[in-house]
Amino acid sequence: DARVTQTPRDKVTEMGQEVTMRCQPILGHNTVFWYRQTMMQGLELLAYFRNRAPLDDSGMPKDRFSAEMPDATLATLKIQPSEPRDSAVYFCASGLVSGGTGANVLTFGAGSRLTVL
């Protein structure tokens, strides 16, 4: 089965440190999403890409978060500097959209659990 691979699975770091999360989307998928999940806020959309171009990153705190797709096989989410309130599970998901109103069914990775002390 094709799957979305996320690394690291678990990360514990100290406040102020840089954190980079990586995602390998499913080959052939043309959309990539980053979500953050916490008990208080649920699933928040941070950013998403289509054909490697960022379409919307309005959900991210721009001063500390950045998301990129250096190539079709890698998406990254970086936090610098990290803060305790960034502690959450970060999910990457990829999907295939074939047209303007085409369905976009997402396949999720297993998530990266981030704890910032």
Place this chain on the structure above:
Amino acid sequence: SQQGEEDPQALSIQEGENATMNCSYKTSINNLQWYRQNSGRGLVHLILIRSNEREKHSGRLRVTLDTSKKSSSLLITASRAADTASYFCAETSGSRLTFGEGTQLTVNP
């Protein structure tokens, strides 16, 4: 912040009973999707209903969509203990998916 709401937030039933979860959304959608999340895992797609459809079935799942009320419901029939999970609806506008707050379903054996 989350768009859309789901109710109930939590639902506990006995095996064999039916479970109904509701979702309200806010935007004009292309389609609406339901996903399931087991504890500690990523979300898994269950079913998609297009904006011009009113009802859709897949195995023990039945989804309805009322675009005039901007609401959808997910019915799981003859529930099993293995159905215990969180269930999320996702409104789709263009290629963007925004998830609701989810319903935690517990099916007691």
